[in-house]
Amino acid sequence: MRKLFALREQDRNEEMLGKVVRVPVSNYTSTEIFDREMEKVFRTHPLVAGHVSSLREPGSYLLSDWNRLPYVIVRDKEGRLRGFLNQCRHRGARLVSGEEKQLKAFVCPFHNWVYDLDGTLRSITREYNFPGLDRREYGLKELPVAEAGGLVWIHPTAEADLDLAAYLGPMLDDLVDFQVDGLVRYRKSKVIKQANWKMLIKTYLEGYHVPYLHRTTLSKMFRKGVLAHTEHGPHIRMIAARSNIEEARGSDPETWRILEYASVYYVLFPNTFFIMHPDYVSINIFHPEGPDRTIWTHEMLYREPDFPGERGEAGLAKRFEFTNDAVFDQEDFAVAENVQLGLVHGANEFHTLGLEEGLLAIFQGSVDDRLT
Structure with a gap:
């Protein structure tokens, strides 16, 4: 929370790597790289x-x-x-x-x-x-x-x-503290996306696009797109400040409840993106089928006492439609498929990542480290 306040005062996102990085587009098109990912990443990790x-x-x-x-x-x-x-x-x-x-x-x-x-x-x-x-x-x-x-x-x-305590470290502590085990499933979807699995995950890893791609959806809740992050091995935790975070300024930090003022995101390496919203949870898993084809599943979870009766059911349906259909499918992943489709035309040999897109490079580096 303190870090998010500081970043908002600077009117910018986190620099993350502090440098501009170029990522070869072959990471999203090469069959050879894909085959090595299947062997070196997906066969060797929980x-x-x-x-x-x-x-x-x-x-x-x-x-x-x-x-x-x-x-x-x-x-x-x-x-x-x-x-x-x-x-x-x-x-x-x-x-x-x-x-x-x-x-x-x-x-x-x-x-x-x-x-x-x-x-x-x-x-x-x-x-x-x-x-x-x-x-x-x-x-x-x-x-x-x-x-x-x-x-x-x-x-x-x-x-x-399968030593998950060692593998996940403090990320596992978070899942326990958030009492994720007490949730229940509302709905699960399964969709084929015509894009590389890393391309899809990377749409989540920066707030730079939020005011533009999500101008009619998320931008109202995350007005400045500010992120703070930590890492444990190849895993990444991101905290995204919600537009109401200033309401917490001046209050006792011991009273802060992070999900009232921010959403918490986890890259659980290699292929899961886990999101803690204020009143529900999204588990997104990406199963690579080829360099330009991925199975995406989204499982939405909630606490039963928070959504009672018909009104609760309507609230869950509204949240799923907003998150799954509007934000993920029609915005994030639609633009990822658009980018993937254009890679073959050769306009870019590299994707150039700015200071606020460093998490994309950090995630790519975790994959690359395992291919050597």
Whole structure:
């Protein structure tokens, strides 16, 4: 809050890097770079799967939105989270379609092999056709999963150590302090965007565009587009001052509640953008499909007591329409797709980032560091 006050007095955003940076546009077009990102970034880091409210009861599950990592996460009968590749060990058929309300077991739709929720192979149809087959060797392929800060995490590599306290550091403390685990889902959307995954994330990482791209939407709430930030490893936390922040000046700092005067944003590396609004939360996840194609999911969460009855339902619908449809889809990501479409024409070999766009370079640097 103090830093935001200081920046407003200077009538400018944070300098961040203190220098102008040029980022090659090949980062958004190169198939070679994309393939290295898949191997060096997405195979080696924990990924957010979703919010824990989807996995409260035994048999509840989360299904991957990304065919490059086709997992299913389930709460087993003992209440433990388990993550598996969503593939039968017989001939690889998909086990869970997403239509199931709850799972009592994993049943293959192809030949009816059945697995318990802990991944063990329970039965083989016409088992006499497989003499000598040891069921213990045919359990589902398990992946590391964990719950932390109200979010469910999965690691794409079976042998990986999922130490989220070390990975997230103070970012995890924030999620706990904000009581993210107590939220519930309002709605989740899934859309294909014709833009590079980094291009989409970078639309969030500066306030320079807010008075212009969002002139009829966000600019009223974030009049000066002022950001302050901190980093932990590749993760970034941003605080964006809302237009009412001056109301806090002169009051006791011990009484400040940050979400009354600012929105708090997190880049949870590599592909999740998490936003704490005053009365709801947005989890945006970007699943790369190619250099110029990305699956974007947006899960909106809220506290049930804050939105009671029909009036509450109408308030949630209004917030989702504003955030998801107007701000994200029709403004931020529409311009990202516009930029992506024009990259092939060669007007720019580099994108030039000013002093207030330094977080784009910081994020790009975290990706680049892992490609070497």
